[in-house]
Amino acid sequence: MKTQSQTLSSLHRRDFLRGGLAVAALATSGLAGCAASGTGSTPAASSAAGPTSAENPFGLAANSSTEAVIFKGGYGIEYAEFAGKAMQTKQSGSTVKVDAATNIAQTLQPRFVAGNPPDVIDNSGAGLIGINTIRDQLADLTDVINANNYEGTKIADTLYPGVTAPGTFDGKFVQLNYVLTVYALWYSASLFESEGWTVPKTYDEMYELGGQAKAKGKFLLGWGKEAATYYQTMAIASAIKQGGDEVRLALENLKPDAWSMQPVQDVFNGLKKIIDAGYVKKGGAGTQFTAAQAQWSNDQDFILYPSGGWIENEMKTQTKDDFKMTGAPEPTVSSTSAMPWEALHSTAGEGYIVPAQGKNVAGGKEFLRAMLSKDAATNFAKTTFSSSIVKGLIPEDGFGSTALQSQVKMLDAAGTNVFTWNFVDLYGTNTDQLVLWNAFLQGGSDVATLTKGLQSITDKIAKDDSIKKVPVS
Known part of the structure; x- marks a missing residue:
């Protein structure tokens, strides 16, 4: 369970920037205690730098050693080990040590305090370091994306648009978010093909599909208790697409x-109509989320499920043969929506940082250059069935993954109509919102009750002067 051409539209550009600001505030709030700030500490001396060149843009010293600490989560660490080996080959005589950690803050806090952090860190997972507590101690990574990759192309020209903004704070780019997450409405293309069903683009079309599914003994939707707010994520995306940036x-x-x-209410009412018709499988409030997801991916008790692109990897051992997992954009309310149906909720994540106090800053940056090479980014996509921020590397067959194929197609179709938001994570509202969404999906509350509850959570945060707010404009 996961707890984001040149941007050429001002909306797209602003959205990613706002995402970066929100991450900064998130770190200031709930995660601030994860690491000592260290502000004012004297950086440790870096290893002696060598001469710079096109092949060695950061001046990596000859025969130097680089230490990387990688969060061991859904993506594993093998992709980072692959990049480390590529770096050792490119920079002959250098060595790279890749270590795994499941709680980054707990593992590395003492080292930041002591002034001897690793050279590069995958700052991810539930126990990540609040970036705002250490950002003054981080190296600027602008020179990384301005360097050429291992194939000789400027890295900045190889990336999806807007992906550096979430890691930019007060104008300084200090966190490279490596993975591109796509949020979608997922289904089995093989099932839809066999039944002659069409992917719904509006809530009315979803309602009609619910009737068709019921006739075949299946539900339209289902959920698990820890993931009830996946439907909130879908609802927010639908409302933004329907009403535009003001929502x-x-x-x-x-x-x-x-x-x-009104756009939010229209989405809620569209969902409520589906729930009241009996098209949502009951019992989700008492079902563990992966068990509920298996009801979709393995048992096919229900036919649509909203989630991020991690869903295939998460359910890889509980997916029916020939399921052909495929994603589609979240529905709009009507065909006259402010943004097209193809508009996509997507953002960059899995943040990599290079501590300025590290013994080998040049080595940390060179490691990132290796990760952003064509070979390493392709290996990441092939082994994790997820996209990195490096564009154009996933073949038409998605390395055999229909889910990955569909993510590429959705990104291409969305173009500059890509957006995200951060207030849920920023202010830590998910736990309280889960209660409301479990009740709503179960049919135990109406739209007015859901709306009142969500607004109450929002108002409580807005009025609490002890919580630092991040104005978004």
Whole structure:
């Protein structure tokens, strides 16, 4: 369970920047205790730098050693080990040590305090380091993306648009988010093909599909208790697509009427109509989320499921043969929506940092250059069935993954119509919102109750002066 051409539209550019600001504030709030700030400490001396060149843009010293600590989560660490070996081959005589950690803050806090952090860190997972507590101790990574990759192409020209903004704080780019996450409505293309079903683009079309599924003894939707807010994620995306940027801004800025905005209410009512018709499999509030997801991916009790692109890897041992897992954009309310149906909720994540106090800053940056090489990024996609921020590397067959194929197609179709938001993670509202969404999906509450509850959570945060707010404009 996962707890984001040149941007050429101002909306797209602003969205990724706002994502970066929100991450900074998130670190200031709930995660701030994960690591000592260290502000004012004297950086440890880096290893002696060598001469710079096109082949050695950061001046990596000859025969130097680089230490990388990688979060061991859903993606594993093998892709980082692959990059380390590529770096050793490219920079002959250098060595790279790749270590795994499951709680980054707990593991590395003492080392930041002592002034001897690793040279490069995958700052990810539930126990990540609050970036705002250490960002003054991090190296600027602008020179990494301005360097050429191992194939001789400027790295910045190889990346999806907007992916550096979430790691930019006060104008300084200090965190490289390596993985591109796509959020979608997932289904079995083989099942839809055999039944002659069409992927719904609106909530009315979803309702109609629910009737067709019921006739075949299946439900339209289902959920698990820990993931009930996946439906909130879908609802927010639908409302933003329907009503435009003003919907996102109202939610991000904790406005007193945010959840009562018409596009949001239209989405809620569309979902409620589906629930009241009996098209949602009951019992999700008492079902562990992966068990519920298996009801979709293995048993095919229900036919649609909203999630991020990690869903295939998460359910790889519990997916029916020939399921052909495929994603589609979240629905809009109507065909006259402010953004097209193809618009996509997507953002970059899995943040890599290079501590300025590290013994080998040049080595940390060279490791990132290796990761952003064509070979390493292709290996990541091939072994994790996920996309890195390096574009154009996934073949048409998606390395045999229909889910990965569909993510590439959705990104291509969305173009510059890509957006994200951060207020849920920023202010830590998911736990309280889960209660409301479990009740709503179960049929135990109505739209008015859901709206009142969500707004109450929002208002409580807005009025709490002890919580640092991040204005979004």
